[in-house]
Amino acid sequence: MEELDIRLMxxxxxxxxAAIQAKCDAYFGYPITPQSEVLEYLSxxxxxxxxxxxxxxSEVASINMVYGAAGAGKRVMTSSSSPGFSLMMEGISYxxxxxxxxxLVNVNRGxxxxxxxxxxxGDYFQATKGGGHGDYHLIVLAPNSVQEMADFVFLGFELAxxxxxxxxxxxxxxxxxxxxxxVFKKREVPAIKKDWATTGKTKDRERNIITSLFIQPEKMEQxxxxxxxxYEEISKNEVRYEEIFTDDAEYLIVxxxxxxxxxxxxxILAREKGIKLGLLRPITLYPYPYKRLNELANKLKGILTxxxxxxxxxxxxxxxxxxxxxxxxxxxxxxxxxxxxxxxxNFEKLAKIK
Amino acid sequence: xxxNTTAKKPRKVKGKTVVDIQKCKGCxxxxxxxxxNGIKLSKEIxxxxxxxxxxxxDLCTGCTNCALVCPDGVIKVYRTSAKKKELxxxxxxxxxxMKIKIDK
Amino acid sequence: MLTGEKDCIIEDGEVYELVYEKPxxxxxxxxxxxxxxxxxxxxHKVLAEVIEELGIQEQTIGVAPVGCSVFAYDxxxxxxxxxxxxxxxxxxxxxxxxxxxxxxxxxxxxxDLAAIGTAETIHSINRGENIMIIFINNAVYGMTxxxxxxxxxVGMKSTTSPYGRDADFAGMPIKVSELIAPLKGAFYVTRxxxxxxxxxxxxxxxITNGFKYQQLKKGVTxxxxxxNCPSNWxxxxxxxxxxxxxxxxxxYPLGDIKLPSxxxxxxxx
Numbered sequence: 001m002e003e004l005d006i007r008l009m010x011x012x013x014x015x016x017x018a019a020i021q022a023k024c025d026a027y028f029g030y031p032i033t034p035q036s037e038v039l040e041y042l043s044x045x046x047x048x049x050x051x052x053x054x055x056x057x058s059e060v061a062s063i064n065m066v067y068g069a070a071g072a073g074k075r076v077m078t079s080s081s082s083p084g085f086s087l088m089m090e091g092i093s094y095x096x097x098x099x100x101x102x103x104l105v106n107v108n109r110g111x112x113x114x115x116x117x118x119x120x121x122g123d124y125f126q127a128t129k130g131g132g133h134g135d136y137h138l139i140v141l142a143p144n145s146v147q148e149m150a151d152f153v154f155l156g157f158e159l160a161x162x163x164x165x166x167x168x169x170x171x172x173x174x175x176x177x178x179x180x181x182x183v184f185k186k187r188e189v190p191a192i193k194k195d196w197a198t199t200g201k202t203k204d205r206e207r208n209i210i211t212s213l214f215i216q217p218e219k220m221e222q223x224x225x226x227x228x229x230x231y232e233e234i235s236k237n238e239v240r241y242e243e244i245f246t247d248d249a250e251y252l253i254v255x256x257x258x259x260x261x262x263x264x265x266x267x268i269l270a271r272e273k274g275i276k277l278g279l280l281r282p283i284t285l286y287p288y289p290y291k292r293l294n295e296l297a298n299k300l301k302g303i304l305t306x307x308x309x310x311x312x313x314x315x316x317x318x319x320x321x322x323x324x325x326x327x328x329x330x331x332x333x334x335x336x337x338x339x340x341x342x343x344x345x346n347f348e349k350l351a352k353i354k
Numbered sequence: 355x356x357x358n359t360t361a362k363k364p365r366k367v368k369g370k371t372v373v374d375i376q377k378c379k380g381c382x383x384x385x386x387x388x389x390x391n392g393i394k395l396s397k398e399i400x401x402x403x404x405x406x407x408x409x410x411x412d413l414c415t416g417c418t419n420c421a422l423v424c425p426d427g428v429i430k431v432y433r434t435s436a437k438k439k440e441l442x443x444x445x446x447x448x449x450x451x452m453k454i455k456i457d458k
Numbered sequence: 459m460l461t462g463e464k465d466c467i468i469e470d471g472e473v474y475e476l477v478y479e480k481p482x483x484x485x486x487x488x489x490x491x492x493x494x495x496x497x498x499x500x501x502h503k504v505l506a507e508v509i510e511e512l513g514i515q516e517q518t519i520g521v522a523p524v525g526c527s528v529f530a531y532d533x534x535x536x537x538x539x540x541x542x543x544x545x546x547x548x549x550x551x552x553x554x555x556x557x558x559x560x561x562x563x564x565x566x567x568x569x570d571l572a573a574i575g576t577a578e579t580i581h582s583i584n585r586g587e588n589i590m591i592i593f594i595n596n597a598v599y600g601m602t603x604x605x606x607x608x609x610x611x612v613g614m615k616s617t618t619s620p621y622g623r624d625a626d627f628a629g630m631p632i633k634v635s636e637l638i639a640p641l642k643g644a645f646y647v648t649r650x651x652x653x654x655x656x657x658x659x660x661x662x663x664x665i666t667n668g669f670k671y672q673q674l675k676k677g678v679t680x681x682x683x684x685x686n687c688p689s690n691w692x693x694x695x696x697x698x699x700x701x702x703x704x705x706x707x708x709x710y711p712l713g714d715i716k717l718p719s720x721x722x723x724x725x726x727x
Contacts, residue, residue, distance in 0.1 A: 061581065074557075091542060198553070199519070209537070381688075382495070382695060423652070423654065430479045432474035432476050434474055435473055
């Protein structure tokens with residue numbers, strides 16, 4: 001029997017360890033709370049094991065290093081937290097346009113501005129609606145456990161390579177900082193052929209160019225169209241979500257990441273009181289489970305979104321249900337994490353159950 | 355051709371240039387680079403709308419200065435070679451009855 | 459013209475041998491978009507010549523900037539990446555770190571390298587990335603049509619310094635080569651120009667060294683090229699070259715600013 005590699009780790013560390021096991025060739029990063037453990041872990045562990053960890057002079061530099069190394073055909077990643085991730089937006093837009101596979105992790109903290117170092121989900125719009133300039137999308141994965149922070153590194157690289165698209169793991173300060181049991185399975189990392197990469201023009205091929213500049217309108221539009229086609233393909237194939245007690249649910253909470261863990265407990269408390277509450281947890285925030293939510297809406301009386309922000313994902317939920325049922329938002333900000341009881345109480349108020 | 359250049363002595367090494375006149379942008383930098391004053395601008399314009407460099411072969415020493423500074427690399431420079439001359443002479447003797455294809 | 463003998467012309471009993479032609483394998487042959495007389499074209503050509511002569515086309519990866527030379531990859535027949543404005547050396551860092559045995563260079567203008575990209579420039583040099591930086595200094599933002607650059611000379615007019623650069627208001631033009639030379643990561647720092655044949659020859663030698671020294675993995679080779687911008691300086695190409703001689707070179711003197719020692723160069727092929 002295969003011996004299980006079980007460890008107790010922080011989410012940030014589990015993600016870093018997974019990066020090494022996923023054969024990440026290079027990591028470029030800049031310290032920022034609450035995710036500095038990633039750079040620290042990789043600076044310590046990568047030498048002698050696998051990959052190159054480089055501390056850049058800024059997030060601006062690190063995202064552009066990612067661009068260069070991904071363009072050279074290597075498996076690369078960076079991570080940051082909200083203000084740092086904002087700094088990367090220009091580079092991410094270029095990466096999306098040049099179609100470079102890479103993994104970008106945002107361990108979300110409170111904002112706007114310098115904000116707070118406490119957990120938040122305030123970067124939902126930025127992650128799922130593009131974030132930088134121009135028409136583009138990242139594939140966005142939302143882990144809700146330390147285990148998933150590790151697992152989604154593998155999944156993220158796999159999706160990035162499959163679609164030649166940057167993948168964003170949108171975590172938060174709580175999942176990144178908390179310690180949990182995490183299991184590392186032995187996995188084969190397949191070699192990916194990247195014949196578009198700049199590795200030196202050999203005689204048997206034309207030169208490879210990594211660029212996001214398409215100055216002729218006709219060409220630019222073609223690029224936009226082909227990107228859109230890719231996003232459609234991704235939306236068709238890669239929607240991921242988890243459902244808890246949805247079979248007989250009359251009400252539904254939609255929540256991702258940290259708030260999905262709170263919501264899970266809220267659902268259990270509600271069930272104890274005889275309220276038929278269910279939970280849908282989007283795992284991919286882009287592509288979003290619009291279709292499934294629309295189906296579920298047919299038999300629901302109302303939907304609550306729990307977010308650690310002022311109400312961002314609620315817009316996607318409303319888009320999904322097309323007005324079939326009322327959609328309410330409950331959220332706390334500033335790094336305050338509501339208790340399951342608090343959520344239930346507010347749900348009952350909004351749904352006028354009490 | 356100006357008078358001060360015609361007075362020069364015949365030289366041992368002679369040059370020859372080929373200008374890709376349709377790609378010349380007429381910047382005149384080659385003119386300033388030619389120590390023999392052997393380059394002028396044409397009166398006609400090329401397909402790009404520029405007057406182009408015209409090089410007087412009689413004055414050319416094959417120094418390559420014009421070609422080196424030419425931003426668009428439109429100038430090819432040839433220079434007389436005694437060694438090549440001997441080689442070609444040999445080939446010609448052996449193949450004297452063969453036809454040599456002449457362009458233009 | 460005798461055909462069949464590609465590199466020779468036979469005429470009037472003389473045999474003429476080809477002694478100069480622009481590089482055919484490392485330039486794509488696409489007509490460059492640069493204005494007549496622009497030093498960018500000459501610098502591209504010299505760069506392509508060196509890559510061809512060193513036979514390193516298959517091992518070379520270039521990074522183009524934002525600026526007039528944004529389309530450098532249309533002209534250079536090598537693998538290239540187009541960087542965001544100012545980030546060329548960060549992109550080059552990414553490439554070189556994962557492909558340490560390739561030759562990697564950036565080609566950047568003054569706005570790109572010395573204004574928006576100053577942090578990336580300084581830090582990639584400070585880390586001693588084994589890349590070559592070719593820095594085209596024409597003292598103006600060319601692509602956006604003639605605004606003041608960090609390198610615009612005092613008194614020089616531009617669209618954003620219409621009365622001439624005022625040092626009290628806008629600061630002095632920055633001498634990047636002198637600024638970065640003291641950094642240990644700068645292995646070879648030199649300043650050249652492309653306005654005369656002699657200077658083109660010297661630049662070619664410098665770029666050749668810039669590539670060769672990468673084998674040693676001892677840091678950045680930094681080659682500043684004083685260039686003209688006839689269109690935005692509002693001069694003929696010939697006048698712009700005279701301006702280089704009279705105005706630019708006194709402030710940006712040509713020559714080597716930092717040379718590797720003999721011991722440093724030991725083991726160089």
